[in-house]
Amino acid sequence: MIHLEARQSPSRLMGLLSPVLALALTVAIGAAIFFALGKDPGRALAVFLLEPFHGARALAELGLKATPLILCSLGLALCFRSNVWNIGAEGQFLFGAIAGGGLALWITTAGVPMSGPLFLPLLLVAGAAGGAAWAAVVALLRDRFHANEILVSLMLVYVANLFLSWLVFGPWKDPNGFNFPQTVQFASVTEVPRLFRGMRINAGFPLALVAAVAMWLFMSRTYRGMQLQVGGPAPLAARYAGFSSRAAIWTTLLVSGALAGVAGAVEVAGPMGQLTPHVSMGYGFTAIIVAFVGRLHPLGCILSSLLLSAFLIGGELAQTRVGLPSALAGVFQGVLLLSLLGCDVLVQHRLRWRSAP
Amino acid sequence: MSGLDLLVAATLSAGTPLAIAGLGLLVNERVGVVNLGAEGIMLVAAVSGFATAVATHSEWLAFGAGALAGGLLSLVLGWLVIWLNTNQYATGLAVSIFGTGLSAFAGIPFVGRRLTTGGHHGIPWLRDLPFVGPALFRQHPMVYLTIALAALLGFALHRTRLGLVVRAVGESPASAHALGYPVRRIRLAAVVAGGALCGVAGAYLSVVYTPLWVEGMVSGRGWIALALTVFATWRPARILLGAYLFGGVTMLQLHLQASGVQVPPQFMAMLPYLSTVGVLVLISRNPLWIRLNMPASLGKPFTPGA
Numbered sequence: 001m002i003h004l005e006a007r008q009s010p011s012r013l014m015g016l017l018s019p020v021l022a023l024a025l026t027v028a029i030g031a032a033i034f035f036a037l038g039k040d041p042g043r044a045l046a047v048f049l050l051e052p053f054h055g056a057r058a059l060a061e062l063g064l065k066a067t068p069l070i071l072c073s074l075g076l077a078l079c080f081r082s083n084v085w086n087i088g089a090e091g092q093f094l095f096g097a098i099a100g101g102g103l104a105l106w107i108t109t110a111g112v113p114m115s116g117p118l119f120l121p122l123l124l125v126a127g128a129a130g131g132a133a134w135a136a137v138v139a140l141l142r143d144r145f146h147a148n149e150i151l152v153s154l155m156l157v158y159v160a161n162l163f164l165s166w167l168v169f170g171p172w173k174d175p176n177g178f179n180f181p182q183t184v185q186f187a188s189v190t191e192v193p194r195l196f197r198g199m200r201i202n203a204g205f206p207l208a209l210v211a212a213v214a215m216w217l218f219m220s221r222t223y224r225g226m227q228l229q230v231g232g233p234a235p236l237a238a239r240y241a242g243f244s245s246r247a248a249i250w251t252t253l254l255v256s257g258a259l260a261g262v263a264g265a266v267e268v269a270g271p272m273g274q275l276t277p278h279v280s281m282g283y284g285f286t287a288i289i290v291a292f293v294g295r296l297h298p299l300g301c302i303l304s305s306l307l308l309s310a311f312l313i314g315g316e317l318a319q320t321r322v323g324l325p326s327a328l329a330g331v332f333q334g335v336l337l338l339s340l341l342g343c344d345v346l347v348q349h350r351l352r353w354r355s356a357p
Numbered sequence: 358m359s360g361l362d363l364l365v366a367a368t369l370s371a372g373t374p375l376a377i378a379g380l381g382l383l384v385n386e387r388v389g390v391v392n393l394g395a396e397g398i399m400l401v402a403a404v405s406g407f408a409t410a411v412a413t414h415s416e417w418l419a420f421g422a423g424a425l426a427g428g429l430l431s432l433v434l435g436w437l438v439i440w441l442n443t444n445q446y447a448t449g450l451a452v453s454i455f456g457t458g459l460s461a462f463a464g465i466p467f468v469g470r471r472l473t474t475g476g477h478h479g480i481p482w483l484r485d486l487p488f489v490g491p492a493l494f495r496q497h498p499m500v501y502l503t504i505a506l507a508a509l510l511g512f513a514l515h516r517t518r519l520g521l522v523v524r525a526v527g528e529s530p531a532s533a534h535a536l537g538y539p540v541r542r543i544r545l546a547a548v549v550a551g552g553a554l555c556g557v558a559g560a561y562l563s564v565v566y567t568p569l570w571v572e573g574m575v576s577g578r579g580w581i582a583l584a585l586t587v588f589a590t591w592r593p594a595r596i597l598l599g600a601y602l603f604g605g606v607t608m609l610q611l612h613l614q615a616s617g618v619q620v621p622p623q624f625m626a627m628l629p630y631l632s633t634v635g636v637l638v639l640i641s642r643n644p645l646w647i648r649l650n651m652p653a654s655l656g657k658p659f660t661p662g663a
Contacts, residue, residue: 085446146644147637150393150446151584155630158577162630166623288450325465327572330458334397337451338433341443 004349014347019293019304022340029335039322047321048314048332060199062309064271065281067201068093069305070208071263072287074215075256077296081219083232084252088138088153089260090284091160092131096261097268098164099130101275104190104268105172105183114189120203123190123265131261132254134160139253143246149253157284165277172275183275192270204266209302211259216298228252260284281312282330289337308333362492364608369493372597372604373500374399374558374566378582379589379596380503380510381427381554386586387514388547389527389654393449394434396579397456398552399559402426404464406560407570410472419564420499420557427556428549430456435548439541442658457573467570497565499557504597511593523547527652530659540659555579577630584633588640590650599636606632 030048031041052062072089079086103126107114137156141147165181174184192202219225231238231248238245268279290308294300315329378395385392392398402423409415409422434452437443479495486494514520523543525533530540562578563570581603589595610625618625641647 080447087450141634141638145638146641146647147634148584148587148641151580151587151637152634154580155577155584155633158630159627162623162627166621169623170621285454289454292447325462327458327461327465331455331462332458334451334455334458337447338437338455341437341448341451342441344443345441 003352004345005352006349007347010347011350015295018343018346019295019300019340021343021346022293022336023307025339025343026332026336029339030332033328033331034324037324039324044318044322044324047317049310051317051321052310052313057199058313060196060201061313062306063201063205065312066302066305066309067204067208067270068263068267068280068283069287069290069308070212070302071204071266072256072260072284073290073294073301073305074208074212074298075252075259076287076291077294077298077301078215078219078228079252079256080291081232081296082228082248082252083235084249085150086135086138086153086253086256087150087288088135088157088284089256089287090280090282091153091157092134092257092260093264093267093280093284094157094160094164095134096127096131096264097275097279098160098167098264099261100127100265101183101186101268101279102126102172104186105275107190108184108187114187116189116191116193119190120192123192123269124207124262127261127263127265128258129261131264132258134261135253135257138257139250142253143249149249161277164275164279168275168277174274181277185274186269190269191273192266200271202266202270204263204270207262207266211262212298212302219298224251260287286312286333289333292337293340311336360612362488362490364612365492366495367608367611368601368605369496369500370566370604371607372601373497373503374561375578375582375585375603376503376507376597376600377499377561378555378558378579379585379600380506380593381551381558382582382586383551383589383591383593383596384510384523384547384554385431385551386591386655387523387527387652388544389530389652389657389659390435390438390544390548391445391449391583391656392431392434392452392548392551392555393446393583394430394452394456394552395449395555395583396575396577397453397460398427398430398555399456399562399575399579400460400573401430401456401463402556402559403563403574404460404467404570405556407464407467407472407563407568409560410564410568411467411470414473416564420560423556423558423560423564424553425556427559428553431548431552431555432545434552435545438658439544439548442660445656445658453579461572464570464572468572470570472564472568497561499561499565507593507597514593524652527654530654534659534661540661544659555582558582581629581633584637587647588636590640590647591652592650603629603632 031045034041034044052058076089100123138149138153141152142149168181168183172183174182192204194202227243228248228251230243231245268275272279286308290301290304294304311329311332315326318324318328319326382392382395405426406419406423410419430452434448437448438445478497483494484490522538526540526543534540585596585599588599607629610628614622614625
């Protein structure tokens with residue numbers, strides 16, 4: 001019989017190995033699903049896991065989809081480490097998209113004179129402000145009224161979705177758009193500059209990498225960052241040391257909201273070029289998985305963002321190439337996180353063989 | 358027939374899935390486990406129930422399939438959370454994300470199909486009374502069963518030995534363990550039972566309430582049901598009250614839209630979510646009140662002998 005035995009101290013090796021084990025488990029389960037659906041598991045897995053990495057163009061798309069994931073997951077990693085359960089990054093993303101999209105729309109329709117290098121900082125500020133404002137609602141209700149941040153942040157996702165829908169069906173609708181729920185195409189000056197000619201990856205990607213390094217320095221090298229994270233594993237110790245839990249709520253929510261908002265703004269002024277009801281592919285929710293698979297570590301989040309970005313692209317490819325529904329990507333995301341949580345047991349425990357009693 | 362009786366009837370019907378799921382989540386939380394997977398569980402159960410109803414034309418088998426799906430998913434959640442001590446929030450979110458993906462995937466063949474079950478419901482003789490007949494006595498049997506379930510749960514939790522043990526496990530697992538109760542098994546049983554109820558709620562949505570399968574059709578009801586347990590301060594009767602309140606808000610919103618009130622439909626549709634936030638704010642304002650009522654071990658893992 002196998003049984004679990006507590007380790008003296010958590011295993012660092014297992015901490016790094018557990019996401020790899022979880023991925024292997026997910027691949028195995030994925031192969032079983034493909035087999036059960038009557039598809040060749042080898043071919044289907046290749047489409048899902050290898051093709052997103054194949055060639056320069058594919059890698060550019062991978063980075064493009066990873067950009068919002070990196071930005072959102074960085075903030076969530078900070079939140080989760082500080083025991084603040086913001087699961088509404090999707091709503092904060094949407095409000096960043098609304099703020100950034102609104103700015104671009106105003107410049108487009110009002111014909112404001114603008115230059116690209118001036119617009120990008122404005123866009124980032126608008127996105128950050130939009131996302132942070134939406135997260136501030138959560139922080140306020142949590143801080144002032146003790147309302148559970150999980151439920152409030154999630155409810156606000158639905159509200160944000162409906163608000164965006166109202167904008168693009170109503171006041172912001174393109175008058176010449178054949179009644180489609182979308183704004184006009186933004187002026188080209190508002191486009192986030194692309195990195196390479198002919199590929200959609202844009203300046204958002206290096207920006208996200210810089211943000212990840214900055215977050216890493218903040219979390220591991222500053223006193224403020226340490227203060228926030230003590231509250232997660234040891235709330236009593238944090239209180240004894242005089243670290244304010246109120247400050248933790250506000251800081252983490254505002255920072256993660258701003259990051260998600262930037263992601264939304266860069267998405268809408270980057271590959272989208274207009275506001276539609278479908279600005280997000282569920283980036284805010286996928287980022288929750290990204291954060292955990294990345295070990296709640298900013299640099300780990302970069303790697304896991306690339307992986308989950310491959311899942312998203314793989315889902316789309318699976319639809320066109322193998323005739324499998326893209327909803328499978330969602331199944332894989334869930335399986336990956338569940339496997340990871342299971343494998344994480346090995347960080348604190350070891351497996352021991354024991355003859356049956 | 359006036360409008361009011363129909364509004365009352367619609368409110369009861371809309372509140373019922375929230376009530377069933379809320380009662381299930383209450384059972385979970387009473388033993389100390391927060392099930393953030395409710396939304397995903399309800400979605401998988403909704404599609405399982407719908408598929409069963411399409412195949413068998415039986416609502417009751419559909420409810421059974423929903424309960425089975427809900428029970429199985431919560432078995433996974435319970436095993437991870439109770440035996441492997443994984444973080445309850447993260448695990449619940451994982452189940453929700455998995456369930457959302459799985460239901461979207463499994464539901465593809467059922468999009469746009471209609472069910473042929475249904476028909477006349479209600480209590481003979483009472484259903485023909487003026488006003489109260491159409492308002493209260495022409496409901497699906499599940500509506501009445503839900504009320505009975507709330508009463509039964511209230512009685513079982515507070516008046517029976519089993520209820521005392523369940524509450525003890527949630528309040529102080531260490532004491533329950535010291536008394537010789539198998540804490541982890543009791544927790545798992547409660548988690549599976551609660552998940553099965555969430556499953557029935559999901560099946561009710563797709564088989565009776567809409568009756569259609571649409572991707573993501575639970576649209577936040579799992580999360581609202583979670584909020585209901587806080588609103589109800591973990592008491593079954595108040596879950597029922599809260600569920601009908603939310604059912605009323607949903608129905609009022611549709612009613613106002615139909616009567617041509619000049620407010621964009623999107624703002625109307627925000628009402629259930631905004632009222633959830635409002636209710637949470639009102640009820641959580643006094644943290645002492647919540648702490649007094651909340652099961653003391655909620656969200657905390659327990660390892661016997663550690």
